[in-house]
Amino acid sequence: MWGEVRQTLKLGWPIILGNLSQIALGIIDSAMVGAIHSSQLAAASFVNNIITIPLIVGIGLTMAISPLVANAQGEGDADKPLRILYNGMWIVGLVSLFMALVLHFGVDMVYKMGQDRIVADLSGPYLRWMAWGMIPMSLFMAMKQFADGLGEPRLPMYLAVLSIPINVLVNYAFIFGKWGAPRMELEGAGVGTLVSRVVIMIGIGILIFKGKGFAPYRLHLKEQLQFRADRMQDVFRIGIPSSLQYGMESASFAVSGIMSGWLGYVQQAAHQIALGLASVTFMVSLGISVAGSIRVAYAYGRREWRQARQIGITTLAMAGAYGLACALLFIAGRHQLPLLFNDEAPVLAYAAMLMLVAAVFQISDSVQAVGVGLLRGIQDVRIPTVFVGLAYWGIGIPAGYGLAFLAGWDIAGIWVGFVLGLSASAVLLTFRFLRLTRKH
Numbered sequence: 001m002w003g004e005v006r007q008t009l010k011l012g013w014p015i016i017l018g019n020l021s022q023i024a025l026g027i028i029d030s031a032m033v034g035a036i037h038s039s040q041l042a043a044a045s046f047v048n049n050i051i052t053i054p055l056i057v058g059i060g061l062t063m064a065i066s067p068l069v070a071n072a073q074g075e076g077d078a079d080k081p082l083r084i085l086y087n088g089m090w091i092v093g094l095v096s097l098f099m100a101l102v103l104h105f106g107v108d109m110v111y112k113m114g115q116d117r118i119v120a121d122l123s124g125p126y127l128r129w130m131a132w133g134m135i136p137m138s139l140f141m142a143m144k145q146f147a148d149g150l151g152e153p154r155l156p157m158y159l160a161v162l163s164i165p166i167n168v169l170v171n172y173a174f175i176f177g178k179w180g181a182p183r184m185e186l187e188g189a190g191v192g193t194l195v196s197r198v199v200i201m202i203g204i205g206i207l208i209f210k211g212k213g214f215a216p217y218r219l220h221l222k223e224q225l226q227f228r229a230d231r232m233q234d235v236f237r238i239g240i241p242s243s244l245q246y247g248m249e250s251a252s253f254a255v256s257g258i259m260s261g262w263l264g265y266v267q268q269a270a271h272q273i274a275l276g277l278a279s280v281t282f283m284v285s286l287g288i289s290v291a292g293s294i295r296v297a298y299a300y301g302r303r304e305w306r307q308a309r310q311i312g313i314t315t316l317a318m319a320g321a322y323g324l325a326c327a328l329l330f331i332a333g334r335h336q337l338p339l340l341f342n343d344e345a346p347v348l349a350y351a352a353m354l355m356l357v358a359a360v361f362q363i364s365d366s367v368q369a370v371g372v373g374l375l376r377g378i379q380d381v382r383i384p385t386v387f388v389g390l391a392y393w394g395i396g397i398p399a400g401y402g403l404a405f406l407a408g409w410d411i412a413g414i415w416v417g418f419v420l421g422l423s424a425s426a427v428l429l430t431f432r433f434l435r436l437t438r439k440h
Contacts (some may be wrong), residue, residue: 004314008291014153016287018144018160023283025167025196027276029189032171034269034342040186041342042265043122045272046115049257050123051130054099056250058138060243061092062145064235066290067297067377069149074301082217085146085208086225088235089139096138103131115261119268122186129190136194136201143204149294152213159203163196170195241381245372245388252392252421256400256414263404267411270350273341274415278358278365281326285366288318289373296377309437312374316430319370323363330359350411357415364419364426371429380436387428396421 026048034041065088072080110123144156171192177183184191208214253275260271292315299308330337334355338348368391375384400417403409409416 004311005318008288008295008311008315008318011151011153011294012287012291014157015148015290016284018153018157019283019287020280021157021160021164023279024164025193027280028164028167028171029193030272030276031341032175033186033189036175036185038269038342038344038347039116039118039265040122041272041347042116042261042268043119043126043186044189045257045268045275046110046113046119046261047123047127047130048272049254050110050127051103051134052250052254053247054096054103054131055134055137056246057243058092058096058099058134059141060246061095061235061239062088062138062142063242063246063290063376064088064237064239065142065145066149067293067379068235068238069146070151070294070297070377071301071379073150074298078217079219081146081150082225084235085142088146088239089142091235091239092138092142093135096135100131100134104128113258113261115258115268116265119261119265125184125187126190129187129194133190133194133197136197140197140201140204143201143208146208147204147214148290149297150214150217151294155207155211155213156204159200159207162203163200166199167192167196238376238379238381241385242372242376244385245381248385248389248392249425252397253418255397256417259401259404259414260411263411266344266346267350269342269344269347270338270354271411271414273338273347273351274354274358276341277330277337277355278362281330281362282365282369284322285319285369286373288315288322288366289370291315292370293373293377296374297379300378305437305440308378309434312377312433312437315370315374316367316433319366320363323366326362326366327359330355330362334359353412354415357412357419361419361422364422368422368426368429371426371433374433375429375436378433378436380432384429384432387432388425391425391428392421395424 030041030044033044065084068084069081072084107124107127110120110127115123144160147153147156171189173179173181174184174188174191175186209218257268257271257275261268292311295311296308299311334352335348337355338351342348372384372388375381396417399420400414403413403416404411405413407413
């Protein structure tokens with residue numbers, strides 16, 4: 001068992017660090033504009049909730065790439081990985097471009113979603129910058145998934161970490177008007193995010209298509225770099241359900257963020273603080289999930305079902321232990337951690353309370369993230385998509401709305417809905433993986 005844990009961690013820690021560096025961009029934006037005023041923090045929360053849905057749709061499509069590449073490795077096909085990446089990038093790029101155009105020209109939607117006027121006024125320009133940032137981010141993630149699937153996650157990790165100081169420096173210049181740059185406040189945070197994402201997209205592209213490390217996978221480049229519909233079938237077959245899974249989960253959090261705005265910008269700012277911290281812990285769970293998915297997919301390609309099951313069980317155990325540690329951290333740091341974002345007493349009071357609720361769902365959130373990844377590794381995606389939809393949209397969102405607005409629980413009611421939805425998802429996905437691997 002410990003051997004399996006070590007192998008998963010060896011593959012997973014660069015993925016985890018890369019994930020954390022990307023979620024850090026949003027947290028940096030929130031922390032830097034939160035120093036100006038809580039209305040800026042609320043607007044950042046609002047836009048991040050809007051942008052999450054289309055961004056995750058694009059990134060969700062890329063989640064098909066790593067298990068498909070790992071499966072090709074298990075089958076011994078060295079040409080297939082780059083074919084998967086190239087056609088996957090076309091899919092992701094076109095989808096992201098379409099969504100960016102929709103958000104750019106539909107930016108006035110911010111005035112039609114029940115937010116405070118000051119929040120809506122601040123949100124529009126920031127939303128436009130974040131919309132165009134989806135394209136380089138999705139393409140970077142496609143190439144990162146390719147490298148991860150080949151068991152080479154370190155180079156993408158270094159690039160992802162590099163994006164943090166780039167983001168901080170550009171943010172500082174454009175948020176506060178330093179070094180000759182205009183003072184753009186929240187809009188400046190959007191500039192920083194876009195610039196950092198473009199830089200890392202170009203960097204990983206050079207490494208994969210020109211670097212020596214990936215040369216063995218470019219032996220028949222002319223044939224591999226062909227845009228063909230038949231080669232997109234596997235990416236669509238796994239990518240669309242994966243995109244729906246992450247999209248439905250992220251959409252539920254996004255809708256809850258919008259609902260928190262109906263309660264007031266103080267609650268919305270507190271919601272963004274607690275959700276930002278929960279997102280950090282989730283990125284580690286997601287890294288464990290991707291590592292488990294890649295290892296299970298490799299075993300699946302070799303038709304070694306016993307090993308796939310053993311990898312899955314140990315990865316689920318890792319997720320549970322990690323979730324418990326995060327729960328204890330949230331309880332102990334519920335008053336100190338929110339100070340990273342804001343120092344206004346009403347916001348801090350709400351945030352501390354939400355941190356307690358977030359502690360409750362840390363285990364289920366981690367386990368359900370891993371469950372989705374393990375099932376994707378054995379290319380079981382349709383039924384899990386139904387489970388995710390039921391858990392979030394049949395249980396989580398209706399319960400959150402009812403408790404918050406009908407039962408009078410305020411913002412806490414929305415977060416209790418998270419607990420119910422994530423717990424249902426964790427149970428359903430875990431039993432599905434155990435049943436399928438037992439059958440084989």
